[in-house]
Amino acid sequence: MARKITFKIFRFNPYDEGSSPFQQEYKLEETPRLNLFSALNIIRDEQDPTLMFDFVCRAGICGSCAMMINGRPTLACRTLTSDLPETIELFPLPFFKMLGDLSVDTGVWFRGISERLESWIHTDGTFDTKSVEKLMDNELANEIYEADRCIECGSCVSGCATANVYPDFLGATGLNRIARYMIDPRDMRDNEAWFELVSTYEGVFGCIGMMACEDVCPKNIPLLDTFSRVRRLMIETGLSSKSTLLKTHS
Numbered sequence: 001m002a003r004k005i006t007f008k009i010f011r012f013n014p015y016d017e018g019s020s021p022f023q024q025e026y027k028l029e030e031t032p033r034l035n036l037f038s039a040l041n042i043i044r045d046e047q048d049p050t051l052m053f054d055f056v057c058r059a060g061i062c063g064s065c066a067m068m069i070n071g072r073p074t075l076a077c078r079t080l081t082s083d084l085p086e087t088i089e090l091f092p093l094p095f096f097k098m099l100g101d102l103s104v105d106t107g108v109w110f111r112g113i114s115e116r117l118e119s120w121i122h123t124d125g126t127f128d129t130k131s132v133e134k135l136m137d138n139e140l141a142n143e144i145y146e147a148d149r150c151i152e153c154g155s156c157v158s159g160c161a162t163a164n165v166y167p168d169f170l171g172a173t174g175l176n177r178i179a180r181y182m183i184d185p186r187d188m189r190d191n192e193a194w195f196e197l198v199s200t201y202e203g204v205f206g207c208i209g210m211m212a213c214e215d216v217c218p219k220n221i222p223l224l225d226t227f228s229r230v231r232r233l234m235i236e237t238g239l240s241s242k243s244t245l246l247k248t249h250s
């Protein structure tokens with residue numbers, strides 16, 4: 001017999017002065033292979049058109065549907081109700097600006113990270129549309145691709161103890177992003193430039209190694225390996241550079 005699922009969903013509209021946070025209950029009959037994307041749409045279509053949540057791709061690619069599902073940040077579109085107990089509690093991701101109910105604005109934070117890290121290729125080469133494309137070693141291209149698989153859903157930051165205490169912390173996603181540019185030979189920034197950018201407690205030395213980011217990453221990106229590499233390189237750079245470099249960050 002099909003299960004009857006109880007959803008307890010966080011409700012709050014920060015733009016409505018009369019709104020205060022509460023949990024609202026909805027009930028739904030479970031169907032085979034029902035995921036939370038479909039469940040929330042059925043609830044909105046049949047029970048409550050005011051319910052706010054975000055989805056775009058339904059395929060684990062856009063990252064917009066991340067939310068707290070029974071206390072764990074992850075993608076709603078990739079979560080089957082059959083993998084969860086009969087009572088499902090949904091909350092918006094902490095850390096990000098709340099837009100309403102389960103919807104948060106991750107875009108402003110990610111844009112800020114992009115600008116802070118200047119996460120684009122820094123080169124003084126000129127772009128010649130007629131030149132032949134420069135080939136890259138396959139192994140290196142795959143390594144860059146591995147870091148580029150991040151869909152910026154915000155799950156890692158929401159699950160991170162440091163990020164939730166220090167809002168300026170770059171978080172797993174920011175450090176993963178910088179690691180991606182560090183290994184890209186087209187980016188001409190050197191180790192001292194990277195040091196200036198991330199060798200702080202808001203950067204690579206803020207991570208206390210609780211591993212939640214890697215645990216909750218829906219794309220299984222090996223974030224801890226990446227951090228270790230960046231941290232080791234930054235320590236080596238700090239030790240081998242002039243004392244002024246160390247003084248700046250003491």
Ligand code: FES
Pocket residue numbers: 054055056057058059060061062063064065066075076077078
């Ligand atoms: S809707 Fe795009 S990742 Fe879930």
